[in-house]
Amino acid sequence: MTLLDSQPVAVAAPPRHGVLPRRRGGTAGYFFVAGYTLLLLVFGVFPTGYAFYLAFTNDHGQFTGINQFTRVAQDYRFLPAFGHILVYLLLWLVVLVVLTVLTAVVLRSRLRTSVSALLRFLYYIPGALAGVASVLVWLFMLDPDVSPVSWLLRGLGMDSFAAVLSPGNLPVIFMLIAFWTGAGGWMVVMYGALNNIPDEVIEAARIDGAGPWRTAWSIQIPMIRQWITYMTILAFAAGTQLFVEPQLLQTASLGRVSPTWSPNQLAYVYAFQQGDFNGAAAISVFLLVLGLLCAGLLVWRSNMFTLDEK
Amino acid sequence: MTSSRFARTGRHAASVRVLAAACTLASATVLAGCASADPSTGPAAKGGTSAFKPVAQKAGAQITVWADSTRLPSVQAYQKSHPDVKMKIVTYDGGADGSTYLQTKVQLFDRTGEGWPDVVFGTPTDVTWASAPTKPGATPFAAPLDDKLVPKNTLDGFAKGSLTPCQFNGHTYCLRNDIAQVVLWYNKSLMDKWGYRPPTTWAEYEALGQKVAKDHPGYLVGSVGDTNSHESYFWSSQCPAFNLTKADTLRVNLQDPKCTRMATLLDKLISAKAVTTQGFFSQGFAKNSGSKVLMAYGPSWYGQYVFKAAFHTPAKQIAAAPPLTWPGETTASTGNVGGGVWMVSSHSANLKASTDLVTWLTTSNENQASAPTYPAYAPAAKAWLANPANSNYFADDVSGPFQQAADEVWTGWSNTKFSDATSWSSVVLPALTGGKSLVSTLPAWQKAISDQAKANGYKVTDR
Numbered sequence: 202m203t204l205l206d207s208q209p210v211a212v213a214a215p216p217r218h219g220v221l222p223r224r225r226g227g228t229a230g231y232f233f234v235a236g237y238t239l240l241l242l243v244f245g246v247f248p249t250g251y252a253f254y255l256a257f258t259n260d261h262g263q264f265t266g267i268n269q270f271t272r273v274a275q276d277y278r279f280l281p282a283f284g285h286i287l288v289y290l291l292l293w294l295v296v297l298v299v300l301t302v303l304t305a306v307v308l309r310s311r312l313r314t315s316v317s318a319l320l321r322f323l324y325y326i327p328g329a330l331a332g333v334a335s336v337l338v339w340l341f342m343l344d345p346d347v348s349p350v351s352w353l354l355r356g357l358g359m360d361s362f363a364a365v366l367s368p369g370n371l372p373v374i375f376m377l378i379a380f381w382t383g384a385g386g387w388m389v390v391m392y393g394a395l396n397n398i399p400d401e402v403i404e405a406a407r408i409d410g411a412g413p414w415r416t417a418w419s420i421q422i423p424m425i426r427q428w429i430t431y432m433t434i435l436a437f438a439a440g441t442q443l444f445v446e447p448q449l450l451q452t453a454s455l456g457r458v459s460p461t462w463s464p465n466q467l468a469y470v471y472a473f474q475q476g477d478f479n480g481a482a483a484i485s486v487f488l489l490v491l492g493l494l495c496a497g498l499l500v501w502r503s504n505m506f507t508l509d510e511k
Numbered sequence: 512m513t514s515s516r517f518a519r520t521g522r523h524a525a526s527v528r529v530l531a532a533a534c535t536l537a538s539a540t541v542l543a544g545c546a547s548a549d550p551s552t553g554p555a556a557k558g559g560t561s562a563f564k565p566v567a568q569k570a571g572a573q574i575t576v577w578a579d580s581t582r583l584p585s586v587q588a589y590q591k592s593h594p595d596v597k598m599k600i601v602t603y604d605g606g607a608d609g610s611t612y613l614q615t616k617v618q619l620f621d622r623t624g625e626g627w628p629d630v631v632f633g634t635p636t637d638v639t640w641a642s643a644p645t646k647p648g649a650t651p652f653a654a655p656l657d658d659k660l661v662p663k664n665t666l667d668g669f670a671k672g673s674l675t676p677c678q679f680n681g682h683t684y685c686l687r688n689d690i691a692q693v694v695l696w697y698n699k700s701l702m703d704k705w706g707y708r709p710p711t712t713w714a715e716y717e718a719l720g721q722k723v724a725k726d727h728p729g730y731l732v733g734s735v736g737d738t739n740s741h742e743s744y745f746w747s748s749q750c751p752a753f754n755l756t757k758a759d760t761l762r763v764n765l766q767d768p769k770c771t772r773m774a775t776l777l778d779k780l781i782s783a784k785a786v787t788t789q790g791f792f793s794q795g796f797a798k799n800s801g802s803k804v805l806m807a808y809g810p811s812w813y814g815q816y817v818f819k820a821a822f823h824t825p826a827k828q829i830a831a832a833p834p835l836t837w838p839g840e841t842t843a844s845t846g847n848v849g850g851g852v853w854m855v856s857s858h859s860a861n862l863k864a865s866t867d868l869v870t871w872l873t874t875s876n877e878n879q880a881s882a883p884t885y886p887a888y889a890p891a892a893k894a895w896l897a898n899p900a901n902s903n904y905f906a907d908d909v910s911g912p913f914q915q916a917a918d919e920v921w922t923g924w925s926n927t928k929f930s931d932a933t934s935w936s937s938v939v940l941p942a943l944t945g946g947k948s949l950v951s952t953l954p955a956w957q958k959a960i961s962d963q964a965k966a967n968g969y970k971v972t973d974r
Contacts, residue, residue, distance in 0.1 A: 258546075259546050259547065259548055259549070259550070260550050260646055260647055261546070261647060263546030264545060264546060265545045265546050265547070265548045266545035267545075268545050268546075268547065268548035269548040271548075272548045272549070276966060277962040277965075277966065278962075278966070344794050344795070346794055346795035346798075346799070347794075347795075361789055361793065361794075361795070361944070362793065362794050362795075363736070363788075363789065363790075363793060363940070363941070363944045364944050364945075366941070367941055367944060367945055368941055452610075455737070455738050455790065455792060455793065455936065456738045456932060456933065456936030456937055456940075457936055457937060457940055457941055457944075458937065459937040460933060460937065472618070473611065473614065473615035473618050473619075474611050474614060474615070474929075475550070475966070475967065476550065476618050476640075476645040476646060477550045478622075479548065479550070480548075480550070
């Protein structure tokens, strides 16, 4: 206590925890973010607001309270569509997190640098294909008549394209397409995250007797936790918006895949076949709330943003 | 302690206040009575209650024409013989396989208030929404052609019942391009070689199917795997699957004996492997099994489009027989698979040129005699049948069966606001592929049709 009292008071009080010192720099910063902010307002915030307006009104512009939401939720296609997407998301997120993290750890720690660089490049290639093109590739892969892996499909008892597309297989198929196009990019990101871990930490672990798996489990994965959370949030958001894949398979299979397989497709049917833009907006608000809840939960549980301030 | 408790109570009070405010707001909304969320454009919505008012007409204005690739040459032929008409021709899918491209686009044009094509080729399903407003205050997309645009004696020339899908609220909103009456197609060369005679009743068809399965395994007497197979089989069986009893009431009863008799018959032939659950149009079918099709119960365009174009069956092998009958019937009833329509946009600034084009396309011998499909306009159908190009591929004269079938299309299968293909393709076909029988899938199909009908604003009844 005495010691503390005798401290010189000339030293400026350290900034309170969590409050960043004021930054210098005139208006240039605003200029640089202006372009993005403008586009965000026009194509992000404004359409969201418009969707909310539509979701709470009917086609005469009258206020309907929550009636639009209860009406679309009672639609016979509503629960199946969300059920499909739930199964798909569970499959996709588990596979994505486990395999990308595992692959990144192996690439970072167990392979020679040149081999690892080559593999990272190869993994990334499918991600360079645009969404539609990648689905077209899979249309060939999944048709036993033309597929290079037709022996595998036939071995699994699927002799025709129609058999491959049986309703129970669809979540797995969409998971495969999503993994094939998306996971390569995330492996590169995870690899970069692992690179950020100081060598001394890994060395200390080794000196303490940790093997490669122990190091991965207790040091590397906990230290890239916020990247994993970040990946999960983005993959979840992208997954709930599944549209192109089922829509194209629906066309290519001549209608054997339901045209309202995913909630986004259901919203599309509401808007452009039933001419019911208000109902479509209500479904999109459901998706928005779902995405926000999940992201909020993950951010809260992982302390993602507080880590950044250290 | 005191201060902290005070803070907590304060917070608590605040949240109570917020809750109370929300409750008041909610009860206010309930008391005020929120407006109904139901869209006001169901099947009961009246289209064209007020007289049709054309937009300001401009003589010689360019007309935009949307056609599918099959009808594109006809439109181009018109342009060639009428060089003074300014036309912009656009190819699109024409509504094939339940596509809703046209509807999607028109919904958007109705919202933006511009961009409508002047003339479009579409499916009868398209007329159901095009004859009514897509949103309150919008003008229905299709112009009523009987309203001073097309003379009555032209409309009277169309085959009996072929304009029914065009008619709503006492007006005619389209001209039927072609009809697709269902007949029995067979490979005459193979039938002659094996000593079979084409069946005339469903019982004979079933017996022959069983015989083929035993004596010539691998050969097929039909397929149920296409998006429209139900229109060939269940429509011909007079099954009340899509039966509008009133403009807004749909009768769906798949447990009716007229549905179960067909499901039972097909189940037997499917398990005997004489009828396939793969579609004629599915990937790889033509290559793998096209030459194994002995018979096919399907529309008049099967000859040119399935046997000639897809299966590459050599000429002079395929023939057509009249529709099959059930016990106790003297005349057969048959189905109809497709058959397009032409519509004129009510927003067209050149209705004269647009109407002239659709009239020429549907009724002129110049176009229809060499049209790819069987004309709906009766005088043009005669010219079509007389054209050797339409018959010299076949082993026999198809005129008799075609003309007979055209008059026997059952009228109890209605033109609904939703495509009848969706439930069949996405519910029934995957179940059949998964090894279920048709009879056991009928309840699921019934539910799918009913759900879809209700979602489109119909009342559903099963009697």
